[in-house]
Amino acid sequence: MASPATSRSLDRFAQGKLEDLEARSLRRRLIETDRYGPALARRAGRELISFCCNDYLNLSHRKEVKEAARAALERYGAGSGASRLVTGNHPLFRTLEKRLARLKETDDCVIFGSGYLANLGIVPALAREGDLVLADELSHACLLSGTKLSGAETRIFRHNDLDHLKTLLEEERAKHRHCLILTDGVFSMDGDLAPVEEMGELARAHDAWLMSDDAHGIGVLAGGKGSSFIGGRKADVPLQMGTLSKAIGSYGGYLCASQPVVDFIRTRARTLIYSTGLPPASVAASIAALDLIEADPAFAALPVKKAKAFTRALNLPEAESPIVPILMGDPDKTLAASALLEEEGFLVTAIRPPTVPEGTARLRFTFTAEHEDKDIERLTAIIRDKILIDRAAE
Numbered sequence: 142m143a144s145p146a147t148s149r150s151l152d153r154f155a156q157g158k159l160e161d162l163e164a165r166s167l168r169r170r171l172i173e174t175d176r177y178g179p180a181l182a183r184r185a186g187r188e189l190i191s192f193c194c195n196d197y198l199n200l201s202h203r204k205e206v207k208e209a210a211r212a213a214l215e216r217y218g219a220g221s222g223a224s225r226l227v228t229g230n231h232p233l234f235r236t237l238e239k240r241l242a243r244l245k246e247t248d249d250c251v252i253f254g255s256g257y258l259a260n261l262g263i264v265p266a267l268a269r270e271g272d273l274v275l276a277d278e279l280s281h282a283c284l285l286s287g288t289k290l291s292g293a294e295t296r297i298f299r300h301n302d303l304d305h306l307k308t309l310l311e312e313e314r315a316k317h318r319h320c321l322i323l324t325d326g327v328f329s330m331d332g333d334l335a336p337v338e339e340m341g342e343l344a345r346a347h348d349a350w351l352m353s354d355d356a357h358g359i360g361v362l363a364g365g366k367g368s369s370f371i372g373g374r375k376a377d378v379p380l381q382m383g384t385l386s387k388a389i390g391s392y393g394g395y396l397c398a399s400q401p402v403v404d405f406i407r408t409r410a411r412t413l414i415y416s417t418g419l420p421p422a423s424v425a426a427s428i429a430a431l432d433l434i435e436a437d438p439a440f441a442a443l444p445v446k447k448a449k450a451f452t453r454a455l456n457l458p459e460a461e462s463p464i465v466p467i468l469m470g471d472p473d474k475t476l477a478a479s480a481l482l483e484e485e486g487f488l489v490t491a492i493r494p495p496t497v498p499e500g501t502a503r504l505r506f507t508f509t510a511e512h513e514d515k516d517i518e519r520l521t522a523i524i525r526d527k528i529l530i531d532r533a534a535e
């Protein structure tokens with residue numbers, strides 16, 4: 142047990158850090174949110190329409206999804222009891238892996254405990270010292286954490302800048318054994334898409350491996366197939382990773398890839414081997430969600446359709462995904478705008494550094510299938526009348 146003196150110095154350390162973050166408006170707090178229905182949340186007793194949830198199709202609340210989860214809970218229990226490599230590999234895993242591989246048009250799929258865990262496991266399994274990782278500067282934190290763990294030499298290319306990626310490949314590729322290129326398919330804080338077709342061509346030309354994190358694309362782009370599908374065709378993205386916690390409405394992460402790659406990841410990814418398998422109810426919920434998405438592509442397209450209507454009405458760059466940022470620049474201004482919207486009955490998060498680069502604090506709106514047009518219209522009117530958008534920062 143820590144001595145009192147040690148714990149005093151630990152407390153002083155934590156307190157000092159908190160005060161510094163507070164002074165810079167960067168302290169984060171966990172606020173209890175009761176998400177009691179599609180696109181609805183209760184905070185501090187107030188009912189709000191939420192524009193900051195990744196449950197893009199509101200499937201976490203769908204009857205069929207909850208029923209599937211309930212049945213799995215009864216049949217297989219509340220937890221899986223061990224790592225999938227020991228005894229935690231209940232039969233629902235195989236069903237879901239086959240369904241995801243079919244959706245993503247790959248040989249196979251492997252499911253992880255979460256999207257974050259997937260990236261922490263996949264990147265170090267594929268790259269290590271002597272290898273090169275090239276990552277988009279706005280790649281999600283977990284891709285970058287996986288890269289750090291890998292020990293590979295890392296170069297960051299400017300956001301969606303194919304010329305910069307090409308230059309780095311020309312300069313660095315030959316000096317390294319293998320090269321892994323990492324990008325989000327849909328960028329989580331900006332909502333724009335990566336040019337995966339062109340990236341795939343560059344990767345092929347330089348014998349590099351392209352991995353796209355499609356956390357925000359699966360379920361809502363290309364009839365649910367995600368951002369690696371363009372014009373109905375699969376781009377050359379051999380490593381399609383994503384999460385089951387957003388449009389799929391459940392929890393977990395996955396990698397869809399060729400058979401040898403999936404088999405290798407199953408035997409080498411530490412976050413798969415040394416972490417307990419997902420609860421059966423979560424896996425069953427994902428399977429039921431995929432049933433609903435695949436049965437109704439027009440439903441899957443609704444979040445992006447609503448996001449596009451919003452950006453058109455506010456004369457913002459047209460939405461490419463369900464995510465729409467409105468740049469405010471300053472963290473305090475962003476917090477004030479978020480508070481104003483909350484007063485008006487809308488829940489919209491203020492996103493601040495270090496989640497986004499300094500000077501780019503923003504309101505981040507996410508659109509879902511069940512947002513009503515009249516609510517989006519009222520939200521739009523309030524933003525137009527009362528919130529000063531930093532157009533220069535866009």
Ligand code: PMP
Pocket residue numbers: 255256257258281283325327329354356357384385386393394
């Ligand atoms: N990748 C991206 C692009 C994300 O936005 C997120 C979630 N915020 C993750 C990965 C992590 O997924 P999970 O929530 O399943 O851990």
